[in-house]
Amino acid sequence: MRKDSRLSRMLHVLIHMNQLDAPATSEKIASMLNTNPVVVRRTMAGLRDKGYVSSVKGHGGGWSLAISLSDITLLDIHNAIGESSVFTIGLSDEHTSCPIEIAVNQAISDVLIEAEALLLERFRDVTLDMLAVGFADYPLNQQASSGE
Amino acid sequence: MRKDSRLSRMLHVLIHMNQLDAPATSEKIASMLNTNPVVVRRTMAGLRDKGYVSSVKGHGGGWSLAISLSDITLLDIHNAIGESSVFTIGLSDEHTSCPIEIAVNQAISDVLIEAEALLLERFRDVTLDMLAVGFADYPLNQQASSGE
DNA sequence: CATTAAATAACATCATAAGTTACATGAAAT
DNA sequence: ATTTCATGTAACTTATGATGTTATTTAATG
Numbered sequence: 155m156r157k158d159s160r161l162s163r164m165l166h167v168l169i170h171m172n173q174l175d176a177p178a179t180s181e182k183i184a185s186m187l188n189t190n191p192v193v194v195r196r197t198m199a200g201l202r203d204k205g206y207v208s209s210v211k212g213h214g215g216g217w218s219l220a221i222s223l224s225d226i227t228l229l230d231i232h233n234a235i236g237e238s239s240v241f242t243i244g245l246s247d248e249h250t251s252c253p254i255e256i257a258v259n260q261a262i263s264d265v266l267i268e269a270e271a272l273l274l275e276r277f278r279d280v281t282l283d284m285l286a287v288g289f290a291d292y293p294l295n296q297q298a299s300s301g302e
Numbered sequence: 303m304r305k306d307s308r309l310s311r312m313l314h315v316l317i318h319m320n321q322l323d324a325p326a327t328s329e330k331i332a333s334m335l336n337t338n339p340v341v342v343r344r345t346m347a348g349l350r351d352k353g354y355v356s357s358v359k360g361h362g363g364g365w366s367l368a369i370s371l372s373d374i375t376l377l378d379i380h381n382a383i384g385e386s387s388v389f390t391i392g393l394s395d396e397h398t399s400c401p402i403e404i405a406v407n408q409a410i411s412d413v414l415i416e417a418e419a420l421l422l423e424r425f426r427d428v429t430l431d432m433l434a435v436g437f438a439d440y441p442l443n444q445q446a447s448s449g450e
Numbered sequence: 451c452a453t454t455a456a457a458t459a460a461c462a463t464c465a466t467a468a469g470t471t472a473c474a475t476g477a478a479a480t
Numbered sequence: 481a482t483t484t485c486a487t488g489t490a491a492c493t494t495a496t497g498a499t500g501t502t503a504t505t506t507a508a509t510g
């Protein structure tokens with residue numbers, strides 16, 4: 155099933171942006187991601203709406219970080235992207251009044267909710283500056299961050 | 303992103319099959335799921351390969367449970383279906399040697415692995431007979447079975 | 451031999467992230 | 481003011497994989 159790589163891509167870009175002096179144009183970011191400027195604008199727009207980045211039109215314009223990497227968590231970006239669900243697993247809805255279908259869906263749903271809660275909790279524990287730290291340690295990529 | 307409802311559907315079917323005396327034809331199962339006999343055969347084939355159901359051709363043929371519901375877990379069926387990944391979240395691979403991309407992907411991957419481990423663990427704790435119990439408790443079916 | 455039902459191949463449909471094209475809007479440089 | 485640069489946005493195409501469909505073959509029963 156096709157994967158949604160927006161989270162990974164946006165995190166990647168944000169950390170790179172932190173090391174730049176000037177705003178990064180959509181064109182520049184797109185070439186960084188081997189993609190298209192419009193795709194970049196589309197996804198970055200969600201981050202701007204939440205206040206993580208800002209955009210400026212015209213000469214010298216482009217995208218900049220609006221707040222510090224240490225104030226942005228994986229969860230923040232995950233939410234800003236607005237993914238409908240993190241799971242490929244869905245529930246059937248052929249017979250919503252069939253007690254078996256209800257029991258089955260309830261059992262699956264319980265597990266998905268618990269697993270997603272754990273995932274979101276872990277995402278909330280990681281700020282983007284932690285990932286930038288790994289950069290300094292490259293190529294050994296030693297575990298200097300406090301994450302588990 | 304489109305959901306994969308095969309797990310829910312197969313669990314639903316297996317529990318219904320447990321209440322039948324004769325083999326269920328793909329046709330019958332398909333109408334139960336509002337779908338097509340070929341779709342049923344395609345998915346059931348995976349369960350048969352793992353020994354959870356058996357299929358018989360010709361007159362009086364169809365699909366039957368090969369083992370007890372109490373010996374089948376959600377995890378068993380999940381594995382038998384052979385989903386590639388439970389997550390819609392994917393990792394970028396534009397620059398596999400970029401230390402930032404590596405750090406980002408590692409962080410995401412760590413979380414996904416932990417969340418999936420929890421999910422699989424929970425799936426392993428639920429056997430199909432547990433879901434069938436809910437059936438007896440359902441108001442519309444109280445005449446079906448009173449003991450529990 | 452006729453009928454039933456699975457097995458299989460080949461193809462169509464659908465949803466959605468991603469990619470693309472085209473044009474409008476706004477800001478800075480000249 | 482005009483040109484240039486870059487975002488904003490609409491509309492469309494592409495790619496992918498579960499799902500759906502049609503047609504044919506294989507096997508078992510009556």
